[in-house]
Amino acid sequence: MFSRRQSFFSLAVQYFILIVGVLFAIFPIYFVVQASFRPGNQLYSTSLQLWPTDATLENYQYVWTQIPLPTWLWNSIQVAGVTSLIALAITVTAGYALSRFRFRGRGFMLNALLALQAFPALLALPAFYLILLRLQLLNTHTGLILIYSCGAIAFNVWNIKGYFDTLPYELEEAAMVDGATPTQVFWHIMLPLARPILAVTALLGFLGGFGDFILANTVLFEERLYTAPVGIWALQVGYRNPWGWFAASALILATPITLVFLYLQRHLVSGLTAGSLKG
Structure with a gap:
């Protein structure tokens, strides 16, 4: 009782x-x-x-x-979408290479990425401004996308590498025994298995580009180019x-x-390789 x-x-x-x-x-x-x-x-x-x-x-x-909120919203979607795709394309290949291949300078590269991740991004704002000024990319979405994409590399590479480390080597070896090339193994075996981490990386990249205010407010000057957070902030008088x-x-x-999350959540499933080596 x-x-x-x-x-x-x-x-x-x-x-x-x-x-x-x-x-x-x-x-x-x-x-x-x-x-x-x-x-x-x-x-x-x-x-x-x-x-x-x-x-x-x-x-x-x-x-x-x-007010031009539809324009600002479309600017944010464009910047965030392109940022997500570019960051994903760069980091998934880098993460796979650092996970599967052993080459000179690999350890230094991983440590360097880790050190970059520990560096506060806000302290780099003056450097970002000067870089875009030299490249004549101030007040452009291209410059904003460039910074967002490069800024996401350190975390995403480590994140994706860690996921690839959990996938068994036997899957690749079995595919190569059947005659697949390393490129075919990457595209047809590893990428489908890495769908959860790819979805997470794409979602984080989109959120980072869509919701950022400080950097966008620093490099964008014209109202027609504002992203949504900058435009909404400018409403106060x-x-x-x-x-x-x-x-x-x-x-x-x-x-x-919400729509992006609902679309990607069906890919956020772990254990896709469970039982893949059974038998």
Whole structure:
């Protein structure tokens, strides 16, 4: 009897902690959603209301029609998408080479990448600015993509290399015995098995390029070239903060991220090689 009561109490505590955690996770989202429907850029009302009684879509109409938010959103999608593809193409080949091949300078390269990963990216902002200035790529999406792609190399290479290290060599050896070339092994055997880490790398690359504000605000000067975070930040005038516009824009910007995550989550499956060597 005592054991049953103890088990019930333990289960109740676990559910209580989970409920509190869910409330903490959901409340900021709810707060932004209700602020986006409040008229007059009100962040909240003085009276206790779970939902504004005078809810309106005027904030959404304004940010979509009166400011170039669609252009900023498309700029962000372009920059993030191209960044993700370039970073993935570079790092997947580098990670595979560092995992499977032994060559002179391999250890130094891995240590150098690790040291670069430990270097704070914000301290490199002046260097990034000067590099783009010399290359005449300031105020261009090309320069932004270049920095994003190169900045993701260190972490992604180590991440992908670690995943390839977990894949058995016997798969490659069996394919080569059947007459496959190293290139065919990489494309037809290893890449399909590495789908989970490729999805994670692509998602991280897209998120990094889509949500960055500091670097984009440093190198972009024209309104038509703004990415979404920079454009939304520019909506504030002096000490006036248009909270309703911010909230509506934030929810609109969350849509591409949600769609990308939903598309890639079916690839985020581990254990694809389970049983591959059985028999």
